[in-house]
Amino acid sequence: SEQDLKRYVGRVFESLSNDQIRDIINNEFIYIQKIKNKISDLTAAYSKQRFKILLDSNEVFVKENFSFGESINPINLSTAIGKSLYEREDTMNGFEQNMIMTIATMDNVVFWHRNLTRGKGFFINGYSSNHYPDFIIYTQKGNIVLIETKGDDRANDDSKDKNKLGKIWAEKSGENYKYFMVFQTKKVDDCYTASSIIEVLKRL
Numbered sequence: 001s002e003q004d005l006k007r008y009v010g011r012v013f014e015s016l017s018n019d020q021i022r023d024i025i026n027n028e029f030i031y032i033q034k035i036k037n038k039i040s041d042l043t044a045a046y047s048k049q050r051f052k053i054l055l056d057s058n059e060v061f062v063k064e065n066f067s068f069g070e071s072i073n074p075i076n077l078s079t080a081i082g083k084s085l086y087e088r089e090d091t092m093n094g095f096e097q098n099m100i101m102t103i104a105t106m107d108n109v110v111f112w113h114r115n116l117t118r119g120k121g122f123f124i125n126g127y128s129s130n131h132y133p134d135f136i137i138y139t140q141k142g143n144i145v146l147i148e149t150k151g152d153d154r155a156n157d158d159s160k161d162k163n164k165l166g167k168i169w170a171e172k173s174g175e176n177y178k179y180f181m182v183f184q185t186k187k188v189d190d191c192y193t194a195s196s197i198i199e200v201l202k203r204l
Contacts, residue, residue: 009035044128048161051127055168062172066122068113078114085136089114095184096134096149099194103137103147106202112137122146124169131162133179143204145178146170147197152186163191178204 012035013021024031054060068085076091083104092100092114100112113136115121123130133146146166150159159181166179167190180200181191192200 005039008039047127060125062169072116072120074114074116083109083111085111085113090116092134095151095194099147099149099182100135102194102198103135103201108140108202108204110138110140124165126161126165131165133166137201139201139204141176141204143176143178145180145201145204148179148181150181150183150191152184155183155186155188159188 016024051060072086072090074088074090077088078091078097080088081097081101081104096114100114103109103112115132115134115136117132121132122136123132131148133148135145135147135149137145137147139145146169148162148166163179163181166181170177170179180197181188182194182197183191184194187193
């Protein structure tokens with residue numbers, strides 16, 4: 001609340017010397033941003049903690065709320081690739097395209113879809129934002145597989161949080177629901193590489 005924010009900022013200034021306060025006055029924009037960033041970090045940490053408590057107490061749960069539309073109208077079209085759910089799918093980068101071209105050749109894959117973003121596609125509610133996995137795949141065994149592709153330079157805390165969220169979603173959804181984060185070549189804990197995910201997908 002605004003009251004809590006005022007109290008927090010007040011505590012920041014309580015321990016400052018006159019010289020430090022003068023420095024803040026002379027560089028107010030820098031310090032305003034620093035305080036905002038700190039508050040954002042504290043808010044995110046608190047939200048993450050509360051989200052875990054609510055998950056563990058079954059107050060956050062999975063509920064059906066998404067269905068595929070009869071058609072889509074992506075702004076930027078990808079090249080045509082076999083087994084796509086729609087006539088033309090949304091645009092992809094090079095790694096994503098190579099990944100889905102390999103997946104589309106698998107005998108057990110019924111269809112795949114390049115998930116839309118910005119409120120148009122399927123998303124998983126997170127503790128601070130919604131996560132839109134890159135691909136939705138449906139197999140002959142009735143498995144629904146979400147794939148999130150990551151370049152090797154994206155092995156960061158945000159990716160770790162998304163991977164953990166996706167795994168929780170799959171666990172709570174049931175045994176026919178899977179979530180995999182796939183890096184191009186980098187080996188990351190609890191994730192796959194573009195080559196190692198293939199065997200898993202073929203078995204689903």
